[in-house]
Amino acid sequence: MSGRSVLGRRTAIALLIGLATLTVSVGVVAASNVAAGLSQESGDVTIPTWLYLATGGGVIGASALMTMLVTDRAVIDDYHDRAVGLGTEQVVAAGSLLLGTLGLFGLALVIVVAGLGPDVAGFASAAVLLTFVGGRALLTTIAYVVGNPWPALNPWRRIAEVLPHGFVAEEYPRRLGSWPAVVALLALVWLEIVAPLSSSPGALLLAVLGYSAFTIGGAVAFSPATWFDRGGDPLSTWFRMYGAVAPVQRTDDGLAVRFPGARLGDDDVVTDVSAIAFVLVLVWELTYSGFIVTAPGVATIEFLVGLGLPPAFVYLALLLAGFWLFWKVYWLAAERTRDRAETYISTRYLALRFAPALLAIAAGYHFAHYAGFAITLWPSLLETLAAPLSPPANPTQYRLASWFGYVEIAGILIGHILAVWVSHTIAFELFPGKLQAIRSQYPFIVVMIFFTMVSLYLVSLPTMSPPFVAA
Structure with missing residues (x-):
């Protein structure tokens, strides 16, 4: 069988896996408000929170297991290089x-x-x-x-x-x-x-x-x-x-x-530790915007301000603390990857190579946060650009259909599944043995599940205005 035929068959399998994953998960997460910081709608879910989070994390874990079945290096290289x-x-x-x-x-x-x-x-x-x-x-x-x-x-x-x-x-x-x-x-x-x-x-x-x-x-x-x-x-x-x-x-x-995401497997996307930090900021800033408009975030802010701390300082401290947490979790995953793979490759190099996969997650989060926002305000943008110095008092805004939440959820899931696939291709490029390559992915899969469950928990909560800041 030719490499192209194998690629076509693998692609079809991957698409079926993605559709099945979306079908299983969408019923669980459709009730959540993905664009937590941009919508006034509630994000309440009507199922137990533990089941909701377990299912969301399980979606990523299942997609990782399915991806690991693809071990043909010709197929992986073709996706990356074509x-x-x-x-x-x-x-x-x-x-x-x-x-x-x-x-x-x-x-x-x-x-x-x-x-x-x-x-x-x-x-x-x-x-x-x-x-x-x-x-x-x-x-x-x-x-x-x-x-x-x-x-x-x-x-x-x-x-x-x-x-x-x-x-x-x-x-x-x-x-x-x-x-x-x-x-x-x-x-x-x-x-x-x-x-x-x-x-x-x-x-x-x-x-x-x-x-x-x-x-x-x-x-x-x-x-x-x-x-x-x-x-x-x-x-x-x-x-x-x-x-x-x-x-x-x-x-x-x-x-x-x-192919989408193929560039993430190149070794010149993230070239130093500071670039890893920037990638983590991209992931964290979207999570942060959801945290500060939910009950846990609002309660934390009100408590710290109640201690006498300035509100602006509290928001900055939470932003930096969350970034530090993401930073520690990521580097812990890089250390565990080196241990699991039993390799002489340095922890720093492993962290550099696997960091680009997180960009697919950031893209999925961004789409979920801003797709509906952009569609809603698109006519307002056109109307104000037509007369920028004398805009209409009430520019037109679109109202999103009830089913649009499924599109936002699909964005998050596709971003995570693409990240899992990119990690898989990078592992097979770094390590000669198939089992070694598969074992090396486990810590980063855990990190992705962690990021997913944190975000899903936040978007499952009702949203409110962040306290002590100008509207």
Whole structure:
């Protein structure tokens, strides 16, 4: 039997497994509110919590067991290596010029509307909608569903490239890695909670100007190429990480189409410890946004504030504490992987290679949180962009159908199943023995089950407004 026939048969089996998994789990989790931080609907479930969580974790465990049945290295290598050319370098250059112009126009629009436009409610402002619906929701979704457009769109890079640079050093220091991006992303997540960025165009303007000064300053201190490509800029790193999940990838010859998630198996997606930290922030920040709008999170915040701590400090402390917990759990899994595989490969290298698989989970979580949000506010975005300085008082919003929760749940499950498959392909690349490769995956499967059960528990709870912050 040819390798292609085997691949087709394995793919069909994988699809059947995925459909069966979705069918079993969707009845359990459909009642939950996935977009906990973006919806006022309750996330109550009507079955025992222990059964709900056990079933959700069991879905991931079952998909892992099914994936481990695929041990044919030719099939695994074919999924990872196959690529189809899509466009030439000339086509990419033309597209980059068009997207670059749109990026500069978008940044100017946000600044002008937020600074000179009417002081309206956040989701009646073109600046707010373009930032959160256009950027945080839609553009990020495009990055992991289709391909990463940010290198061409990035307006701050276009500005930095016409400015003198290299005042500190021409090369970005390797020791800094992605740590500036990690710190900046954590700061942005914190500001999104404690500052009225989504409700006040004026507050958003200050944040945009502050971010512009930070990232253009970094590019001028070193160079635009090294600052934006090496991990100093948080948005560039954000889109590069999410873009690694997508089927369309940039190559030396232009563009190529690969299997979804195949890029995550490459050894240049996560190259240092700081990049691992950034991946974990992507996973944690979505979990954090669900925690602070549920009863356990609200009770924790109210208790700490009741002790006399400032609310802004409490939100920051919880954000950092949760990140630290995810960090410790992940490195514990890397250590256990080394023990289980009985290998001389270092724990650090194993952590670097398996970290990209978590990006598939982050993409699934992002889709579940923001798909309905983007669809609901899409007409509002169009209406306010048509008249940005005189927007309608009540922009149109869509109402989601009751069945859309199944789509959100499917996003979470597909992200986890893809992560399991990517871990499987990486294990078979790292270890020569089949049993050794299979044993090495167990700790990371446990981590994925842990992340799944934490998130499912949070989305099963009723949501409420986070206390002590501006609406």
